[in-house]
Amino acid sequence: MKVLDIIKDRRSVRDFTDEDVSNEEIETVMEAARWAPSWANTQCWDFVIVRDNGTKQKLLDAFGPTNPGRKSVEKAPALIVVCGRKKVSGAKGGEYVTTKGDWLMFDCALATQNICLQAHALGLGTVILGFFDAEMVAKILEIPEDVEVVVIVPIGRPARVPKAPKRRELSEIIHWERY
Numbered sequence: 354m355k356v357l358d359i360i361k362d363r364r365s366v367r368d369f370t371d372e373d374v375s376n377e378e379i380e381t382v383m384e385a386a387r388w389a390p391s392w393a394n395t396q397c398w399d400f401v402i403v404r405d406n407g408t409k410q411k412l413l414d415a416f417g418p419t420n421p422g423r424k425s426v427e428k429a430p431a432l433i434v435v436c437g438r439k440k441v442s443g444a445k446g447g448e449y450v451t452t453k454g455d456w457l458m459f460d461c462a463l464a465t466q467n468i469c470l471q472a473h474a475l476g477l478g479t480v481i482l483g484f485f486d487a488e489m490v491a492k493i494l495e496i497p498e499d500v501e502v503v504v505i506v507p508i509g510r511p512a513r514v515p516k517a518p519k520r521r522e523l524s525e526i527i528h529w530e531r532y
Contacts, residue, residue: 361517363473364516364517367424368511368513369509370510371430383400383433385467386467387464391456395460397457401434401494403434404431409432412426412505415486415489415490415493422507428512430508430509433508434490435461435502436461438457442455462503469506477508478510480506482507
């Protein structure tokens with residue numbers, strides 16, 4: 354499959370079968386994350402893989418009762434919790450060098466995209482969840498204070514794959530030379 358085909362074909366999968374995902378498959382996905390670009394190659398990301406049902410049940414407390422992400426957390430055989438080490442990316446000599454400040458969100462987003470694309474290439478489904486109590490997740494998973502929980506990515510075998518949402522045309526988003 355070509356990269357653009359993988360990008361166009363990938364969907365946010367929220368419904369998973371009961372079939373497990375192997376450690377080898379997860380390691381392949383994590384290898385893709387490891388090779389994501391980052392600010393000055395700082396690689397500020399860390400990942401917590403959660404398979405234990407008891408831990409997943411505790412993590413559900415970080416999601417509100419009507420949060421649509423709950424179903425994915427419950428059904429997925431594994432969760433990838435993407436974390437970023439604070440004050441590492443976007444800085445030089447201990448000082449941030451752009452108006453964007455800490456680049457951990459940018460770098461973690463790039464790694465997360467690689468996770469989703471590689472998972473899809475393996476026939477797995479993922480969804481990126483960001484609407485949860487990150488402080489509660491950090492406490493449950495014993496995340497150090499200098500590390501921030503960014504997103505949770507449930508991963509598993511898709512029970513259902515949604516149709517592609519409509520995308521804006523290139524002519525609507527490209528501005529040549531000036532906005």
